[in-house]
Amino acid sequence: MASGARAQYENIWRGLLAPLLAEARTWSLRDFHSPNLLWLPEREGARRIGLLDFQDCVLGPPAYDVVSLLQDARVDVPDDLELKLLGHYARARKQAQPEFDMAAFACAYALMGAQRSSKILGIFARLDKRDGKPNYLAHIPRVKNYLRKNLGHPVMADLKNWFDAAMPQIFANEDQEAAT
Structure with a gap:
């Protein structure tokens, strides 16, 4: 195993992501969150939802866009709403694909959520420091x-x-707040 904190971090992620990346992939918008959704009331059904900012779409794990929407970086999504919507997604997937494994999806959801959160923390810090966008x-x-x-x-x-x-x-500030 490589030495140093960065190498350890990269090695941990390689181990976590390897099995997930070997599974079936789907289109992933990678920026699928509420500010990129448009309500189009003149349309019917699912066509009422319009999408913005899909130019970086790639093939990726199905959990990525689900976690992008349900763990929106810019909007508070209450835990109970996240779980309710996640349950709705799981039921729809199970109905469409009887072999759908919710436990495996929950694992992928946590992995993609941690990866996305880690990435966003770095991006937001960079936007502040480099680009002057506090x-x-x-x-x-x-x-x-x-x-x-x-x-x-x-x-x-x-x-x-x-x-x-x-x-x-x-997590130091959150740990201190939780202790008081």
Whole structure:
């Protein structure tokens, strides 16, 4: 195993993502969240929902866009609503694909949620420091909360341990607030 915190982080992610990337992929918009959805009342059914910002669409794990929507970096999504919508998604998938494995999907959801949250934290910090856009910092507590929640899944134990050892300050404020 490579040494250094960065190499450890990369190795942990390689191990986590390898099985997921070997599974079936679907189109992933990668920026699928409420500000990129349009309500088109003149249309019927699912056609009432319009999409913006899909130019970076790639093939990826089905869980990625689901977590993008249900763990929106810019809008609070209450835990109970997230679970309700996740349950609705799982029922629809199971109806369409009887072999759908919700436990495997929950694992993929936690993985994609942690990956996305980690990425967004870096992007928002860069937008502040490099691009002089501090307004993104307002969303960091929400994204850190998503990261913490996703790290609670058992499959994420090694990554959670990495964050605890290499970046204990990332959750320091939340830990102090929870203790009071």
